[in-house]
Amino acid sequence: MKKVLFASCLLAFVLGSIAQETTNHTAATFNDTRIVNGQSVETNEEGQLKFLISHRFGLISEGFDNFFGLDQATIRLGLDYGVTDRFTVGIGRSSFEKTVDGFAKYKILRQSSGAKNTPVTITWQSNAAIRTADFSEIPGVDYDFANRMTYGHQVMIARKFCDEFSAQLMPTFIHRNLVETREEENDLFAIGAATRYQLTKTISFQAEYYYVLPNQMADEFTNSLSLGFDIQTKSHVFQLHISNSQGMIDKFFISETREDFFKGDVFFGFNFSRNFQLKGKKYK
């Protein structure tokens, strides 16, 4: 199996090198604009509106009493719109801390072969999030609006090695206007890594890990690890996964993950997206 895979990768690479006359841009490095919690290099097509429903249930380790976490859920509803084929903007609202978030994403470089050979796809993503839930009241502490804000910037560098396999690296910066303790840094640097392995024509396996550089978070927090499957249909993508993070935006899963994946403290979750073509050809 490995040999076949290696041969097909090699063949794709060789064929790509031979076909010199036109530039072929690589499509579908990832199947969706999200890998599990984080973003992928993919952007919406121009005029495409994506409605995203994401759920994370409670801890599976809570057992039958809480029906393996299914009794409690956090949700994020999102709308992403492709302004151009390379530029997408989006808004969303998470039930966790009643947070509203927005992002802008631009595909700087597209992996291609042929006349123009580009080894990777690079996408930039910037986001901001506003906590709209009240803070817990501490006598003598006044919060102002800026305390509610968090910002994030991310570069995603991905390569589709062959039809079956893609990998992505994502250096990430997060700025939190307000943290809990003095020990925590307001500015946080992390590096993420993710991969996709296509199992069948419609099903793929995804893994995503974010490593936060040391001495930036309080001891109770840890790195985020997520594993999942994508199931593709014509206009939907279902993503089913387990993760030790319950939050679905950068500031939650990169800087506020508390659970230990390897102790079995994981959340089951899914993302479900539906695309609507608002401009251009409705059915392609």
Next chain:
Amino acid sequence: MKKILTLLFGAMLVLTACEYKNIEELRPIKLVDTCTTDSLTFQTDIEPIFRQDCNNSGCHNSGSSFGDFTSYAGIKAKIDDNDKIRRRAIIEQTMPDAAPLPDCEIRKLTAWLDAGAPNN
């Protein structure tokens, strides 16, 4: 449409305020202050600080040339020597070697020294 969206998101990302705050520092007062500095005695309040933080082997233990803090007499001798205990442990906070004394111990020591370092 494109321009409006671009401007809107550009403005959101650029024009928002950046702050560097944490809740600990927003808190103006210590809510529960369990550190008492009233009616201290050497035997119950001060001697344990020296025993725990200063009298270890190789430091200010019995017969040490740096000053013997195992007895009131040894401690008093250091205080009388240019108020060295206050200077090193409270003002400069260079003693103990490993890390400064905890906040409450510093406050207790200060109160005791201010009261004239009584042997009570």
